[in-house]
Amino acid sequence: MLSFIQSSNLKNGVDFLLITENQQTIQLKNNEWNDYNFGIFLLGENTTLTLNCNRYKKELGHLKIKTSHLWIKHSSSKIDCSKLGYPMNQGPGKGNSLRGGGGYGTKGGGYDGQCGEMYGEETLLKKIHFGSGGYGYGGSGGGIIELIIEQQLINHGSIQSNGKNAYNYGGGGSGGSILIEFQCQSHSNKLKQTVGTITCIGGSGRYNGGDGRIAIYGIELSSDDILAIDPKPWKLKYFEMQIE
Known part of the structure; x- marks a missing residue:
């Protein structure tokens, strides 16, 4: 895939996103779909891939990405929307008196x-919330x-939205929300x-703050996948409940 996009007339930052330098922070559009039809590498x-989110203007961070491929090569690299939810003392689940966690x-x-x-619901399909x-x-x-x-996720780093x-x-x-939909698993x-961390x-x-919510659709998660996901994704919880 990389050799194809590098030899084509496709534009980096428009048709695909390729970051090869170290120590880079890339900010994508907030609360809009960021479409990269030929992948993010x-x-x-x-x-760090994060958001252009102005906290001084009380903006909350909602990262939306649609892409064919997502490859995070190194353990030190990440997609990160941590700390971009409701500020202290705010939100539907805000901590109350005596230093309570959100x-x-x-x-x-x-x-x-x-x-x-x-608050909220586990599937993240009816409404998705900030921490x-x-x-x-x-x-x-x-x-x-x-x-x-749409095709493949290779995550050797992390995807996180922590409190x-x-x-x-x-x-x-409290932790935020991560919703991942795979559209690639045809026969x-x-x-x-x-899947990674x-x-x-x-x-x-x-x-401490409470956990957020994670939901993953379109693939079956292995036991090794589940060990690196915290909290457990909704589909796993539902499956365990059905067995019991």
Whole structure:
């Protein structure tokens, strides 16, 4: 695929996204679909793909990518919308008094009445949510990542939307949302998928933030895939519930 796009008239940054340099941060459009019909290839080390998100204007980060291929080559590289959800003391699951952690997919840390509550639904198909902020000098929640993969995912780095750690014993922010849809698994075209590390965990604090939510559609996850996904994706939870 790489040899094809490099020898064609396709434009980097328009038809595909190829990053070969190290220590790069690439900001994509916020809350709009970023379409790369011929793939995204993060080949440099310590490369971060994130959003152009103005937190000073109280923007929340929602990354939407549709691409044929997504390749993250190095363990130090990532797609990251951590800390781009609701700020401290804000959101449907915001931490309450005495430094409670923000909630979302699970309750935030803290005693009853202090911790942030759960909200939303597990499939992420009816409505997808941002993570909530922790109480006091708390951490912000995680943002939202939506990925549509038309051919193949090779993730040797990480895809993450974690909550932020708190300041001065505040409550941690809750993890955000990651929704991944594979559209490639026809009977005639079953490419090997490397799902890799995917996380939506809460930030630390006097009381930690709760987990976010992850849902993955279109492929069967192996036991090795599941070990690197935190929290467990919705389809796995549903499958376990049916067996019980």
